[in-house]
Structure formats: C-alpha cells, structure tokens
Amino acid sequence: MSEVLHPETTGPDGFTTDRLRWHPWLPPLPVEEFEERHWQGVVDPARAQNPYFALLARQPEILAARTQLDWDVFRNTEGGLPRAEREIAATVASVVNGCVYCASVHARTAIAESGRDEDVHRLLDDGTDAELDERWDALVDLVVALTRSPVDVPADLVSRFAELGLDDVAIADAIASGAFFSWSNRLMLSLGEPSAPARRG
Amino acid sequence: MTNDTRPDVIDEILDVRPGDRLDRVRRARPVAREQAQVAYEAIFRPAHPGALAVAERYAVAWAVAAWTGEPGTVAHYRDRLLEVEPRAEVHAALSRVIADGAGTGPFGRFREPGLAARSTDGSRLVVGAAEVDVLGEELSALLAHAHALTLRPREASPALLEALTDVGWEATEIVALSQLVAYVSFQARLVAGLRALRSTWEVAA
Numbered sequence: 001m002s003e004v005l006h007p008e009t010t011g012p013d014g015f016t017t018d019r020l021r022w023h024p025w026l027p028p029l030p031v032e033e034f035e036e037r038h039w040q041g042v043v044d045p046a047r048a049q050n051p052y053f054a055l056l057a058r059q060p061e062i063l064a065a066r067t068q069l070d071w072d073v074f075r076n077t078e079g080g081l082p083r084a085e086r087e088i089a090a091t092v093a094s095v096v097n098g099c100v101y102c103a104s105v106h107a108r109t110a111i112a113e114s115g116r117d118e119d120v121h122r123l124l125d126d127g128t129d130a131e132l133d134e135r136w137d138a139l140v141d142l143v144v145a146l147t148r149s150p151v152d153v154p155a156d157l158v159s160r161f162a163e164l165g166l167d168d169v170a171i172a173d174a175i176a177s178g179a180f181f182s183w184s185n186r187l188m189l190s191l192g193e194p195s196a197p198a199r200r201g
Numbered sequence: 202m203t204n205d206t207r208p209d210v211i212d213e214i215l216d217v218r219p220g221d222r223l224d225r226v227r228r229a230r231p232v233a234r235e236q237a238q239v240a241y242e243a244i245f246r247p248a249h250p251g252a253l254a255v256a257e258r259y260a261v262a263w264a265v266a267a268w269t270g271e272p273g274t275v276a277h278y279r280d281r282l283l284e285v286e287p288r289a290e291v292h293a294a295l296s297r298v299i300a301d302g303a304g305t306g307p308f309g310r311f312r313e314p315g316l317a318a319r320s321t322d323g324s325r326l327v328v329g330a331a332e333v334d335v336l337g338e339e340l341s342a343l344l345a346h347a348h349a350l351t352l353r354p355r356e357a358s359p360a361l362l363e364a365l366t367d368v369g370w371e372a373t374e375i376v377a378l379s380q381l382v383a384y385v386s387f388q389a390r391l392v393a394g395l396r397a398l399r400s401t402w403e404v405a406a
Contacts, residue, residue: 002366002370002371002375003366004359004362004363004366005359006359011312011313012313013313013314013315014311014314014315014316015313015316025358025359025362026362026372026376027372055372055376056376056380058372058376058377059243059373059376059377061239061243061248061249062240062243062244062380062384064239065236065237065239065240065243066236066240066380066384068232068236068239069232069233069236071232072230072232072233072236076230076232076233078229080229080230097307097354097355098307098309098311098316098354098355099354099355100311100316127319142394146390146394147307147390148305148306148307149268149269149270149304149305149352150268150305151269151271151389151390151393152270152393153393153394153396153397154397155397155400155401157397158394158397158400162401168222168226168398169226169229169230171398172226172227172229172230172394172395172398173230175390175394175395175397175398176230176233176391178390178394179387179390179391179394180387182383182386182387182390183383183384183386183387184383185354185383186350186354186379186382186386187379187383189350189354189355189357190350190357190361190379190382190383191357191375191376191379193312
C-alpha cells in the first residue's frame with residue numbers, strides 16, 4: 001500500500017516572491033525504476049531529480065502532454081499576448097486558488113518579464129482587487145472569472161481586450177494562460193506542500 | 202488549414218468547424234491544441250490504466266465538469282460514461298452526488314498563517330450511505346477527493362490523501378486522479394473562455 005508522507009517543514013507565511021521548495025506527500029518514482037516511457041514523460045532528464053516531476057512521472061504520458069501544452073501556451077511568442085501578461089494570468093489564478101508555491105514562481109517571472117515589481121507585489125499582498133492599470137486590470141478580472149466555480153465569463157470581460165486593441169490570438173492566450181493554472185494549481189496543491197527558505201536572524 | 206484528421210474533443214464541445222474563426226485562433230497555438238487532446242487521450246484512453254477503470258475516470262470527470270459548471274463539458278463526460286457504464290442506478294446515484302456537491306469555489310482555509318484573513322468557507326461533500334452502496338467505497342472516495350480538489354484545492358493535505366490510501370488507492374492512481382481533476386478543471390475553463398470570446402464576435406457581427 002502506498003504510504004502518505006508527512007514532511008516536517010516550515011511553510012511560507014503568505015504569498016511571496018521568495019524561492020520556495022516543494023515537498024511531496026506521495027513518494028516520487030525513484031530514478032532506478034524509470035523505464036523509457038518515464039524518461040519520455042519528464043521530457044528533460046534533469047527533472048527526474050525534481051520531486052514534483054518525479055512524482056508526476058508515475059503517469060508519464062499525461063506529464064509529457066501537459067509539459068508540451070504548457071510550453072506552447074507560455075513560450076510561443078509568435079504574436080499574441082506578451083509573455084509578462086501570460087505570467088500575470090498564471091499568478092492571478094494561483095492567488096485565487098491559493099497556490100502559494102505557483103504564485104511565487106510566476107510572480108517572479110512576471111517581474112522579470114515586465115519590470116513592474118511594485119504592481120506584482122500589490123497583486124500578491126492586496127489580492128485581485130488591487131488596481132494596476134487598464135490592461136492588467138482587464139486581465140485580472142478575466143482570470144478571476146475563469147478561475148471561479150461555477151465558471152462564468154461575461155462577454156464584456158472579453159470585449160474589454162478588443163477595445164484595448166488586443167487581437168483574437170492575444171485574447172485566447174490570456175484565456176489559455178489563466179485556464180491552464182486551474183490545472184497547475186490543483187496538481188501542486190494536492191500532491192505536496194511548500195517550505196520557505198530559512199531566514200538568517 | 203485542416204491538415205490533420207485527429208478528432209479534437211474541445212472542438213467537438215465548442216462545435217468548431219474547420220477554417221472558422223475559432224479554429225484559426227486555436228491553430229495559432231498548434232502544440233497546445235494538439236497536446237490538450239493528447240492529454241485527454243492519456244487520461245481517458247490510457248495505455249496503462251492500472252486500477253483506475255475508464256468508467257471511474259468518466260464518472261469523476263462528469264462530476265468535476267458539473268461542479269465547474271460548463272454545460273458542454275458536462276454533457277461530454279456524462280455521454281462518455283453512458284457508453285461504458287449504462288446502468289441507470291449508477292447514473293442516478295452519481296446525479297445525487299453531483300447535486301449534493303453543488304457549490305461555489307474556490308474556497309478554503311489557507312495553511313499560511315499570514316493569509317488567515319483571506320480564508321473562506323463553503324460546502325464540503327460527504328457521499329451519502331445510499332450512494333456508497335451503489336457506487337462502492339473506492340469510487341465514492343474518488344468523488345469526495347475530486348470535490349475537494351475542484352472547489353477547495355487549497356485545503357488539500359496528507360490526511361485527504363489518506364482517505365484514498367485507506368480504501369486501497371496507490372500513489373500511481375492518485376497521481377492519475379489529480380491529473381484528471383486538474384485537466385477537466387482546465388478544459389472546462391478553456392471552453393468557457395473560448396465560448397465567451399466567440400460570443401463577442403457574434404455581437405459585433
């Protein structure tokens with residue numbers, strides 16, 4: 001029978017851009033048990049050492065598809081929404097769902113891509129009611145609507161983007177980036193927990 | 202434009218036609234479009250199903266889609282379940298579990314002390330004894346877990362996983378369950394978002 005793990009960790013106090021660690025509640029697949037399909041599942045062999053990916057490697061076909069989907073949604077820069085705004089969408093979904101680990105990773109990337117350190121921290125600290133600017137507010141409102149259950153996306157939340165000059169592909173990128181984190185957050189939250197780096201006194 | 206013939210479930214749910222405006226938008230991200238379908242097939246037509254039967258997968262997906270509230274996605278999984286599990290008493294029991302689990306989300310207590318003021322409450326599902334009699338302990342545990350993960354994902358814990366291992370589910374199946382719930386959560390929202398996008402074109406036209 002599988003044993004559930006109880007990591008002894010000190011979690012972060014709240015949303016943060018610190019580099020967190022993640023500790024699984026179920027045993028990752030040991031590297032010595034990897035077969036060809038598991039190596040294909042992790043896509044990048046270095047990820048076999050990462051507890052999150054090594055745990056997901058127990059279902060390698062799903063992991064491989066998920067990884068390629070992720071990369072196309074967030075890294076395909078042929079037109080569409082700027083990378084920074086896709087990362088904001090990921091951060092917003094993570095804040096609404098309450099995935100502190102996911103929010104930390106994507107808030108850091110959003111800052112690196114946009115340079116808007118203060119706005120991203122306000123999103124983490126004040127939540128999705130924080131007023132940022134017209135474009136980011138439209139993005140926050142859309143992703144909040146997409147993340148809630150029952151999901152309800154009023155047309156005017158989408159038409160705001162067209163009024164701001166975004167084309168179909170950019171709007172679809174915003175939708176896909178936000179929706180994708182309803183997937184990511186549920187994996188990260190349901191299979192383990194974050195810990196904070198030790199603070200020096 | 203239609204250089205592949207692979208069926209695409211998201212297109213089917215949305216009734217996307219080859220070459221129409223939504224088809225062109227989806228094909229601007231060709232790998233994402235294709236891999237959403239590959240992930241669906243890996244979850245629902247697994248080459249290595251293990252102990253998690255296809256009927257159980259569709260039953261859980263139906264419930265997750267219903268609690269997420271995207272009608273086309275709900276109909277898709279209910280119909281797939283009917284194909285592999287036609288018994289009326291099973292559908293009736295599942296319908297009752299789905300109705301009992303209706304609620305809003307995401308809610309839940311944060312594990313982070315600094316977020317206590319942002320914690321919220323909502324309804325938690327307990328599968329009734331009459332439904333457990335029809336569905337069995339194993340599927341009932343999957344449904345209870347799926348409900349938690351759909352509506353209060355931030356309340357996940359080792360104890361929640363122990364409710365699954367206690368009735369015999371192993372790590373490999375629990376990872377599949379998490380992926381299934383999380384995938385349907387994504388898929389239903391992508392469909393809802395693209396539907397809303399298309400509705401803005403119809404108004405403009």
